[in-house]
Amino acid sequence: MQFHKYDVVIIGAGGAGMRAAIESGQRARTAVLTKLYPTRSHTGAAQGGMCAALANVEEDNWEWHTFDTIKGGDYLVDQDAAEIMAKEAIDAVLDLEKMGLPFNRTPEGKIDQRRFGGHTRNHGEAAVRRACYAADRTGHMILQTLYQNCVKHGIEFFNEFYVLDICMTETADGPVCTGAVAYELATGEIHVFHAKSVIFATGGFGKVFKTTSNAHTLTGDGMGIVFRKGLPLEDMEFYQFHPTGLAGLGILLTEGARGEGAILRNADGERFMERYAPTIKDLAPRDIVARSMALEVLEGRGAGPNKDYVLLDCTHLGAEVLETKLPDITEFARTYLAVDPVTEPVPVYPTAHYAMGGIPTNVHGEVLRDNDHVVPGLYAAGECACVSVHGANRLGTNSLLDINVFGRRAGIAAAEYALAHDHVDLPENPAAVVEAQVALVLSEHGHERVADIRIALQATMDANASVYRTEDTLKQALHDVQALKERYARITVQDKGKRFNTDLLEAVELGFLLELAEVLVVGALARKESRGGHAREDYPTRDDTNFMRHSMYYKQGEALSADIRLDYKPVTFTRYQPMERKY
């Protein structure tokens, strides 16, 4: 075992982690632990844009952006946080530009902007051009630019270090975070990082679903670790399904395509979004578009031999627009479906995309231990966190914004906390949990194969807990997940070695997925209403009387099968009263 001592330890090197590192690294001694090489992080897959009311191409302001974010989130957004994000968006984009990000430009040389779902002029009048972009590679450019700046500032990375636990020390004032424990892929060695502050920036958990835009590595490790420590997770039933995944594959085609004018059509060629969202049509928020697509298919108007998808029609955009503004997705359709968007409409269907919920934090990125108290020294930012700026449904381009605004805030807060405090002693045997976990997976105690359990989990989640849910489907999912957890207790892996044992780590990651799938389903069962990304067929309307509140889940014990306790947290309102959501 190896010990290290830092002021700040950041877990994850996607957009949120590296944005935090750039702030923290210039103020305090900082280490970034990441299971992937930084440039492999899934922020690099983001396509369409990052929004800010720059008003470079038409009138816009941060107040409209705030309103859109709150309405888009079906009023479950904490309004103070949304206001901060929309205000700081402008500097967040300008900061990236100054760091070197190659945005597309207007004829005057300013940052160009385009339309995106749910972003409107003057509280819903019409779509507004708010998304700053670099072709359909905005996330790639953000990830590269942030990594480049980490190189510039000499940020210290521990690449291919899998964090599997954090250290919590009990003090007179309650629990304090004192470090993180990592498994080094190259050697199988366990490393304890003693720190004054720890930031989680570990991204999402899309791999609980089969059809997803998420990477194989998005297994929710950070959320799982926090949850196992008895700390809460928030709003996990709100999972976003992006309307336009390549049918059958889940690979994303950005909403920016519709922002540039692409149209969704059913088998009859009808522009069906005109019926569901008469004002902004194809640019309605994602939850609405995804549900509309699912309904078209359910009601028999799907396209293709099995009538199980709809069509994204880009043919009228012309080769020029596709090749210059949407080159990557044009290539994805050609490579993976052998469909050329220039001449043919592309088969699409909703794909599991984004976790609105996560580790609850306040606007400084400090992690909450309950509704009223923070855990000193523990921070979270990015998709693994829930501030909550996305409420029940995130608007497109608001995540790349979130990771920059709250990544920066968490980096500053963690460094300032570290400068103002001494190291608190580590708990006894800080590595015990990880050692036991690794030893258990490597020991012989059954014949269950990791891949079988993961595939069964993803299948039941797709079938029973995706775009539409009912009491019955959710009970089925819960039953399945609990049975799979039981099978997980009997898994075996073939690779028993120390060097680069990805077999072992896939098994550990599956443990986190099972944990989070159950929380999602338990939350979805309890929320007997439909709101944003959570659509219950048996409770089709929003119920503000009973459910205008955040869900908070606590794990009651150490075992994988331990019960989950459900609690609630009030939503913060400032100036917007809930209204019916029409577009």
Added chain:
Amino acid sequence: MTASTAEQTSSSGSKGSEPPVPEGAITVTVKIRRFNTEFDDEPRWDSFEIPALPSDRVLNLLHYVKWYLDGTLTFRRSCAHGICGSDAMRINGVNRLACKVLLKDLLSAGGKPTTITIEPIKGLPVHKDLLVDMEPFFEAFRAVQPYLINYSPEPTRERLQSAADRERFDDTTKCILCACCTTSCPVYWTDGSYFGPAAIVNAHRFIFDSRDEGAEERLDILSDKEGVWRCRTTFNCTDACPRGIQVTKAIQEVKRALLFKRV
């Protein structure tokens, strides 16, 4: 909507057996270069017979081996659609991302049995099977000062850049640092101290950015004996790049900038 049971939706109970073969699958042989430096003295070849669909990516075949046949097979991967740069490998003798090559493009003509050969990329030390040491590659990247250098006072708003100036370096901004180019370069194979094409691509990305003021420093670094002059313009790197970057052209442009001292 009705609930689907676990029986309908899972392959539960298939302990030790392989999952059901999908309709339309064909059997292919995947021949993989294996080497676990922890236990093996030397590399060997392992062959696996796999049922697969023509639309499968080579990455799916590797997952099939890892998940059902041999859990010790080791490779990197993440995004599975050619965007993260994790899974560069030599597939049938050419550098490719495993997630971007489909089986249908590798099938033998006339329905003859297909064998796909997969090896680690060349020129970087192998750690385990298809997983190589990426440190030397990233070191070369970091050496060219791959970040915007600008000494002028910061404007309050964005720096202006014309669409044409932005276009000037567009091609080289696409790099995902996968190393397909560098590890297909004959010069890099024989002399690991050559920066390699990927590092030069990333230098190009800044040298030709109108906002950047560090061209001179970077050109100094690149005119070093390990720098651009090593390149013999064989175009292997351009052929290998999964992002379609005109790598050799970028290197030529850097050479020209050095010769004429202007960008």
